[in-house]
Amino acid sequence: MTRQQLVEQIFKKRSYLCIGLDTDITKIPKHLLSEPDPVFTFNKAIIDATKDLCVAYKINTAFYEALGVKGWEAMEKTVRYIGNEHFKIADAKRGDIGNTSDQYAKAFFETLPFDAITVAPYMGKDSVEPFLNYDGKWAIVLGLTSNKGANDFEFQKLVREDTRHGVDEFLYVKVLKTATNWGTLENLMFVIGATQVDEFSDIRKLTPHHFYLVPGVGAQGGSLKEISEKAMIRDCGLLVNVSRAIIYASEKEDFAEEAKAIAEQFQHEMKDYLPEKNIFQLGCVYEIFNTAGGIITIMDFTEKSTPRIGTILESMAGHRWKITGIDMPKHIETTNFKFKPRFSDYIFGCILQPINHSEILKENEVLQVL
Amino acid sequence: MTRQQLVEQIFKKRSYLCIGLDTDITKIPKHLLSEPDPVFTFNKAIIDATKDLCVAYKINTAFYEALGVKGWEAMEKTVRYIGNEHFKIADAKRGDIGNTSDQYAKAFFETLPFDAITVAPYMGKDSVEPFLNYDGKWAIVLGLTSNKGANDFEFQKLVREDTRHGVDEFLYVKVLKTATNWGTLENLMFVIGATQVDEFSDIRKLTPHHFYLVPGVGAQGGSLKEISEKAMIRDCGLLVNVSRAIIYASEKEDFAEEAKAIAEQFQHEMKDYLPEKNIFQLGCVYEIFNTAGGIITIMDFTEKSTPRIGTILESMAGHRWKITGIDMPKHIETTNFKFKPRFSDYIFGCILQPINHSEILKENEVLQVL
Numbered sequence: 001m002t003r004q005q006l007v008e009q010i011f012k013k014r015s016y017l018c019i020g021l022d023t024d025i026t027k028i029p030k031h032l033l034s035e036p037d038p039v040f041t042f043n044k045a046i047i048d049a050t051k052d053l054c055v056a057y058k059i060n061t062a063f064y065e066a067l068g069v070k071g072w073e074a075m076e077k078t079v080r081y082i083g084n085e086h087f088k089i090a091d092a093k094r095g096d097i098g099n100t101s102d103q104y105a106k107a108f109f110e111t112l113p114f115d116a117i118t119v120a121p122y123m124g125k126d127s128v129e130p131f132l133n134y135d136g137k138w139a140i141v142l143g144l145t146s147n148k149g150a151n152d153f154e155f156q157k158l159v160r161e162d163t164r165h166g167v168d169e170f171l172y173v174k175v176l177k178t179a180t181n182w183g184t185l186e187n188l189m190f191v192i193g194a195t196q197v198d199e200f201s202d203i204r205k206l207t208p209h210h211f212y213l214v215p216g217v218g219a220q221g222g223s224l225k226e227i228s229e230k231a232m233i234r235d236c237g238l239l240v241n242v243s244r245a246i247i248y249a250s251e252k253e254d255f256a257e258e259a260k261a262i263a264e265q266f267q268h269e270m271k272d273y274l275p276e277k278n279i280f281q282l283g284c285v286y287e288i289f290n291t292a293g294g295i296i297t298i299m300d301f302t303e304k305s306t307p308r309i310g311t312i313l314e315s316m317a318g319h320r321w322k323i324t325g326i327d328m329p330k331h332i333e334t335t336n337f338k339f340k341p342r343f344s345d346y347i348f349g350c351i352l353q354p355i356n357h358s359e360i361l362k363e364n365e366v367l368q369v370l
Numbered sequence: 371m372t373r374q375q376l377v378e379q380i381f382k383k384r385s386y387l388c389i390g391l392d393t394d395i396t397k398i399p400k401h402l403l404s405e406p407d408p409v410f411t412f413n414k415a416i417i418d419a420t421k422d423l424c425v426a427y428k429i430n431t432a433f434y435e436a437l438g439v440k441g442w443e444a445m446e447k448t449v450r451y452i453g454n455e456h457f458k459i460a461d462a463k464r465g466d467i468g469n470t471s472d473q474y475a476k477a478f479f480e481t482l483p484f485d486a487i488t489v490a491p492y493m494g495k496d497s498v499e500p501f502l503n504y505d506g507k508w509a510i511v512l513g514l515t516s517n518k519g520a521n522d523f524e525f526q527k528l529v530r531e532d533t534r535h536g537v538d539e540f541l542y543v544k545v546l547k548t549a550t551n552w553g554t555l556e557n558l559m560f561v562i563g564a565t566q567v568d569e570f571s572d573i574r575k576l577t578p579h580h581f582y583l584v585p586g587v588g589a590q591g592g593s594l595k596e597i598s599e600k601a602m603i604r605d606c607g608l609l610v611n612v613s614r615a616i617i618y619a620s621e622k623e624d625f626a627e628e629a630k631a632i633a634e635q636f637q638h639e640m641k642d643y644l645p646e647k648n649i650f651q652l653g654c655v656y657e658i659f660n661t662a663g664g665i666i667t668i669m670d671f672t673e674k675s676t677p678r679i680g681t682i683l684e685s686m687a688g689h690r691w692k693i694t695g696i697d698m699p700k701h702i703e704t705t706n707f708k709f710k711p712r713f714s715d716y717i718f719g720c721i722l723q724p725i726n727h728s729e730i731l732k733e734n735e736v737l738q739v740l
Contacts, residue, residue, distance in 0.1 A: 060470055062464070066473040068477070069443050069446060093465060093490070093493075099392075100392070100432045103436040104436070120493075121522075121523060122491060122524065126517050126519040145492075147493060149493050158526050158529065178523075
């Protein structure tokens with residue numbers, strides 16, 4: 001699932017809820033245990049009841065592996081049952097040397113139809129890269145996790161490389177900064193725990209355009225309101241996961257209805273935090289001006305990541321512009337343009353042709369600065 | 371498998387070889403593909419051919435997961451086929467919040483009969499602890515890995531807590547120091563990549579009594595000789611893993627014999643690096659002296675870990691001593707003794723009674739300083 005498809009689902013359902021299927025056979029209603037596959041039966045009922053309220057399901061692989069081959073079967077049936085309307089996350093925390101991560105990517109992106117997998121960053125770039133080589137598939141790299149153990153290493157301060165400038169930074173900040181260069185805004189997300197609410201504003205400044213998968217709301221106590229206030233961006237940029245508070249809402253036969261009721265509470269809260277309209281826009285479009293050849297949009301990506309401009313401008317362009325040419329991401333010589341970029345010289349150019357626009361610009365006239 | 375059992379296997383076979391079953395269905399001999407379960411058939415042949423030459427098998431879970439349910443079945447059959455004479459490692463690089471790591475521990479230690487699992491440390495203590503709650507089972511925590519990506523974070527320098535003393539230390543050093551406090555010498559090992567040979571001496575000083583799982587010999591190019599010279603301790607303390615160089619020694623029908631031939635080369639080299647005799651001894655026994663009640667052995671554990679003294683002294687004691695009383699690990703008031711501990715005041719006392727010893731000590735006479 002591409003970023004655009006995910007964002008469309010979010011604004012269509014007015015929900016950025018991800019439901020975590022941490023299905024523990026010892027916690028599901030007892031009447032299901034006589035079923036041939038109790039875990040899948042439980043998941044199916046939860047999915048049927050909640051599918052209109054959430055945009056993603058997160059399967060926590062540990063709970064399935066604990067059951068051995070039968071668990072792996074239940075996981076496979078579940079991910080296939082979810083279908084293509086939802087973003088399907090394997091919460092697997094994988095990561096190993098390159099030839100091994102290749103196999104994990106194959107396991108979750110080819111053998112199983114997941115859209116994304118959570119990845120542990122400790123072993124560095126070559127352990128994460130294999131997950132970034134699939135169109136429409138995502139690596140969700142652990143940034144700052146929701147658990148107490150985050151203090152052990154993630155919050156350790158690193159020696160700064162430049163001893164005269166800057167401040168010491170936490171390991172997790174280094175992870176965010178470094179991993180940002182490995183992937184794009186369309187294949188890399190970060191896990192940021194909801195319990196780390198004090199850090200959310202700084203994290204958003206550091207990675208202004210990335211999607212976050214946010215666990216820790218619900219049983220772990222993170223605040224949906226605070227997270228949304230501090231980290232929501234114009235195309236949402238958040239998937240907030242709730243697992244236990246939804247799927248174990250009731251131990252009785254009404255478990256699916258109760259799960260739906262709790263999911264509804266979250267969705268109702270979320271719809272108010274979402275922007276009215278999907279302003280699908282990554283980076284900051286800060287100059288649209290006319291040239292002899294058409295309209296050129298200049299986008300500023302201080303993160304130096306390399307989004308595919310054709311995709312990211314499509315929604316914006318669809319309304320008023322036709323994309324007639326795309327400059328490949330590159331360091332553009334600013335002297336090629338008749339203005340001086342104001343924020344950064346890492347920019348991308350995109351030639352647009354007006355389709356249905358009342359205003360015809362004269363050459364070199366600036367249309368708007370967003 | 372306990373440390374003592376593992377060490378007994380090592381000295382019996384004069385081998386500390388671990389064979390990595392990274393079984394890739396695209397790389398195994400073509401004639402096996404017509405078998406109902408080609409991966410298990412391959413593994414079975416490799417195990418039959420090499421079992422006398424190695425003390426451990428390491429199953430790389432990624433290669434099995436890539437095949438989905440069938441792969442998980444092949445993994446289960448393989449680990450059960452290996453049996454109880456070998457140390458069985460799930461190279462799974464797991465680790466998640468506590469309630470999820472609980473499930474991974476269940477998956478590999480209860481549902482499947484592995485002795486150990488590799489664990490990623492990024493999420494800290496509560497992500498590793500669930501693997502330490504099983505008698506005779508081990509967590510093998512990633513310390514310094516063999517891949518290029520180790521430079522991204524593992525080799526990042528941390529700000530030292532005491533600004534006046536000490537030197538900046540690498541993240542991986544912090545991981546070793548911190549994780550040492552989570553487990554004991556009998557349930558915690560570290561992964562130290564064979565390609566990191568420059569660091570081996572320092573790592574051994576830092577964790578003088580822990581076992582290491584050392585991948586990276588063979589296809590990745592690490593030197594068995596250098597590792598053994600720098601990191602072997604008196605009860606060996608090393609499991610050196612070789613995967614591809616052994617299991618893919620031949621693509622033909624003779625693959626198992628060729629695998630055996632390569633495994634033999636490694637075992638022949640290893641037998642010369644091993645000490646002649648298993649001096650089964652953890653920590654440093656530095657005073658054995660007589661009292662009215664018997665012989666007291668004082669052991670120095672500067673690591674402050676809490677080995678079970680009954681077990682660790684059993685081998686040593688079996689020859690000459692009978693253990694008649696054990697002081698629980700504790701901070702012993704040194705004034706209780708008639709000497710001043712020389713290295714550390716974290717010591718353990720163990721009352722022994724001489725069984726078959728020619729020398730009868732007088733009270734307070736020092737028998738030996740090892």
